[in-house]
Amino acid sequence: MVVIMHTLNLTINNKPYHFLISGTESLAQVIRQKADLTGTKIGCEQGTCGACTVLVNEKAVLSCISPAIRYNNSSVTTIEGIAPLHKLQEQFVKQGAVQCGFCTPGMVMTALDFLKNNSNPTSHEIREALSGNVCRCTGYQKIVHAIEEYVKQNKIPETSATTFKSNGNDNKNLLSIVGTRQPYLEAEQKVTGKADFADDIPIKNPLYCRFLRSPHPHAKIISIDISEAEKMEGVKCIITGKELPVTFGVLPVSQDETAMAVEKVRYIGEIVAAVAAESEELAENACKKIKVDYEILKSFFTIEDSLKEINENEKIHSHGKNNNNIHKTAELRFGSKQEGLEKSVTHSEFNFSYLGLNHAFTEPHAAVSWWDEKGLTLISATQVPHYLHRALAKVLQVPLYKVRVIKPNVGGGFGGKSDPFTHEIIIAHLSRKTGKPVKVRFTREEVFINNHGRHPTEIKMNAGTNADGILQYIDADIKIDGGAYGSFGVVTSYYNGVMLQAPYRVNNFGFITKRVYTNKPQCGAMRGHGAVNPRFAMEVLMDDLAEKLNMDPC
Template structure:
């Protein structure tokens, strides 16, 4: 129970961090007892299915659901007219509708949803819905979308302003260092075009959501990474007060950023439950996972790199074009991440521009750094090409440019510590680099690259969130401790991390600490994204234990 007695630290305090620990949920997961969203079955539960667009771009002229409603077992059908409000992961950039209104913008966009007594009946009812489309010109390639007179994906933007083109947003960096001198004094330059084609997260667990209305309150179970953001947008779209909405996240079978956005199935399950008075579950098929997407952006880079005779990088200039798909998603930040130098290299001068472009493809979003890995691919191969032009071993080329502890990047980012040189030494030895480099058979090669990532963002999805995380500690009647926090453990072990953090301060064995998480009725946390939980929620757990 919620006791307020002060817990005294034991002699074991300070002995948990840095030691190996078994995950708190390992037995439940390994034995199959852990509950994922699709494992939940509520009394009188209906099943939903979504009719998705077969067109990349088309105007919706009419929808006739009469044949679907006539099927035995069908309880309700919803279309775009039933959802007037737009939504978005950023509340100030809402450009998506739950179901398409007026027109569809990519193959797989949701057009109608059915609730029925079984998933099979719901799927059959979707096939019975008749939609009259007027196909429109479409663009799948970002450069085609940038052409003058290209068909507009959105006639107006998220602020209802007239759109002039398909550029969703743009980032132009200032010039850091002296670019002109860096290129003029270069011994070699590398210029080229790099293309990354995009990818999906392909988590083992597909997206799944259950909505249940009870006593004028909504509860949604979802395989989400961002329970509180979902709660906020459910309240907005369904015209509710936030205190009427509760979101619970069961176990998640893989996220990788792909479940840190908001999806049509969550809103549809909620509204269908309100309409029918019964719980409604919607489970996405594997094909639908790719339609929902939010995967890694296809990005094209035009890059120019300059180096002096000793192999030091004197200048780097980038121009990036991102294929963002049909909606905004996390594009507000991806445009910057696409210019994020993830190679820890000493670069004397740097500038860049990125443009995220709307196309008639599934929306791209936050897959593991969403922009940074694509840039590192381009920069790393350019450095490798420069090394070959200079006749320098690529491993030595990297060593000459590696930033050390206490140094900072050209734009002022400080490296407080760095073990990259030692890492490179170990890799060089273990891979037998010196023996294998330039000794591979025809068609085989060996290259070297380095990377890092900024782990632990302090930036909230919604800047209005004054509190990012709150951790509460309860003393249970049996003498154990319970950690309560609304954070999302998506398999990365954040619940175990919180228990270790508390154990480190108080000295209780980790085995005597339980963690309640993944529910918006718990103290607030804004989600599992950008590796923030150890940095933010872990700090809160430390402070709670010290209180």
């Protein structure tokens, strides 16, 4: 394949650059990979999150969807060019507008561009201006306040600058630091784009990993032919599921996943093979040359179907004891529902249904790994370095003392980075085989396919009170759709029920949760793990009961 290269002349942060690029390279790629300015983040490559915002000829541009070649002879300003610490950045730090910090550089660039044309904006105008920049941590409030504060400061003459709240001890209060408003230690690093996230860490001569994913929701793998892909120049290693057959999972009771599909695929997007090559593009192209023969199996997409009795060979996982696709049944009963019913004068019952959710953190999963005389080092965007450490040792079959996991700055997790993941195990294995560092970064679509988010749920719940409005019973019948693998699902199954036993006193309480496997990306833990959906149901029932009793719901 002949790639035509073009010369690109850019001035970035007042420094001239000359690059040789292909016509497909985005401005964000050039800025990050060729100019080594990693303050500009890539969150979606779809122009939908704003993390990649830079100024081109003084105007805000989404660099991830802008072909670099289009901006030949232009002047680019990235977050690194806002030096040393702009007063707006100072306000971001002070007002707590920085949490994970992944959206922050884009947010700052967008705000600076907007403020150039509107130096005295209303709160609504600020919110409008930022509406193309996704932040998943802050709820935007502190970002809006930071900008408002900056605008306010700009109006006041320099001499009357803000007075800082003293952290000093006045002897009345024994606590001198605890209870004070402290910006994060690393907030300044994040707001200036210096903070390294997993994909920002400089690595010498890495290989890049891409995946071949299943196009089928449920199918047997008959054969995989990698011969053509292997011959491609720049392709260093291709691996398939058979090389890593040891199962893993975050819970000891749900070790039901392998690094790549071994005998069959269980959801669209499951990894079937992985390629390490000299560039992402090469790895991606090599994946397209891998041929897989599948035998299509019957798929299960709904809770209803997965509860049904089926033949042994139709099961998504063979390890289940039952002849259905139920993964876990959790049931607890306290007191007596009968007694609760008898004591109640008012009852409420509803059916609730919930779509599944994705955490939608702004930083896509990313990791890099290498081996040396000390063993494996893996740097990954993870919430659970310890469990990842254990899973790596288990699947790669190396002693625990040969594994090191490092968590760099992480761009949000919300439970979505709290499992050990297949891509982390895969690059660890690829770097072992090639002897080279291997990097991986998910596309936004892959983040959604990987999922591990909140379970699609169906709840039938009822509750009753006596004439005084005192709860007499709660009863819940819960079904959750776990997708193709276990993840945290056993815990989720319990949490869906047990978290109903407060904040209201109830003596007659019972629930049953059934978690089923389906041929969809797996679900796991997400902020408020398992407790969110039943809480919604319970609070709606409370509202309904109060209305029936003609009482204030408070």
